[in-house]
Amino acid sequence: MALTSSLADLAVLLVEPSQMQANLVARMLANQGVRRSTVVHTAAEALAALQGGADGMVVISSLYLPDMAGTDLVAAMRAQPELESVPFILVSSETRPQVLEPVRQSGACSIVAKPFSEQQLARALYAAVDYLNPPNDLDLAEIEGLRVLVVDDSLASRRHLRRLLEELGIERIVECADGQAAVAVLQESMFDLVITDYNMPEMDGRELTEYIRTQSWQAEVPVLMVTSEQNMGRLAAVERAGVSAICDKPFEASSIRRLISDALRR
Numbered sequence: 001m002a003l004t005s006s007l008a009d010l011a012v013l014l015v016e017p018s019q020m021q022a023n024l025v026a027r028m029l030a031n032q033g034v035r036r037s038t039v040v041h042t043a044a045e046a047l048a049a050l051q052g053g054a055d056g057m058v059v060i061s062s063l064y065l066p067d068m069a070g071t072d073l074v075a076a077m078r079a080q081p082e083l084e085s086v087p088f089i090l091v092s093s094e095t096r097p098q099v100l101e102p103v104r105q106s107g108a109c110s111i112v113a114k115p116f117s118e119q120q121l122a123r124a125l126y127a128a129v130d131y132l133n134p135p136n137d138l139d140l141a142e143i144e145g146l147r148v149l150v151v152d153d154s155l156a157s158r159r160h161l162r163r164l165l166e167e168l169g170i171e172r173i174v175e176c177a178d179g180q181a182a183v184a185v186l187q188e189s190m191f192d193l194v195i196t197d198y199n200m201p202e203m204d205g206r207e208l209t210e211y212i213r214t215q216s217w218q219a220e221v222p223v224l225m226v227t228s229e230q231n232m233g234r235l236a237a238v239e240r241a242g243v244s245a246i247c248d249k250p251f252e253a254s255s256i257r258r259l260i261s262d263a264l265r266r
Contacts, residue, residue, distance in 0.1 A: 015061035063092035087128035104228035107160025179203025198227035213242035
């Protein structure tokens with residue numbers, strides 16, 4: 001992963017079928033100090049451009065493209081080892097959760113709602129910079145030997161979380177695809193932190209949290225929930241179950257690091 005310390009170091013690949021919209025975003029990027037930006041109009045052109053080298057590159061894509069949806073583009077990127085860690089920012093006026101869910105689960109850096117301001121775009125870009133060049137927020141003494149259980153039915157989301165944890169220096173990571181598998185692992189191994197999704201088959205994140213707090217011999221382990229769930233009633237039930245913190249998907253890398261640090265200090 002390339003180290004990138006400012007917006008001037010970014011190389012932005014803008015995937016936008018509308019020339020007018022592309023020109024608008026390109027001006028915003030230039031105003032924010034981005035020196036290198038390339039515009040393509042289809043997902044196929046984007047994937048071809050990325051094959052030439054993606055270090056320090058960020059993809060900003062519209063949702064509706066001529067040849068495939070932006071959700072399919074990010075899925076195609078995450079399926080290629082050389083592209084799975086490239087920051088992806090979706091810009092769209094779409095609000096339906098079922099349409100945006102694949103992007104939320106893909107490990108995208110941000111979803112920027114249209115119409116958006118230059119400041120909103122800048123925030124998404126800085127989140128990409130933070131992902132490409134993670135600061136050392138945690139002391140080495142805190143993370144040495146830390147054992148983390150990641151529970152999520154989305155392989156792309158698990159990979160995204162693993163990359164962030166490994167960038168922090170955390171190496172002892174176990175992955176599970178649902179709550180039931182996590183219960184089996186928790187019965188056999190001890191962990192210092194559990195990071196779980198909410199919506200999963202077999203056993204969801206609330207049920208897993210309730211199991212940990214009421215039946216597990218590790219009842220005090222910090223549980224961090226990273227989820228795209230928007231139903232406030234369900235999230236309130238998760239809080240009552242005893243989760244330590246909740247973070248929205250897509251999430252900024254700095255938010256995850258801060259929540260991990262807070263959970264460990266508690």
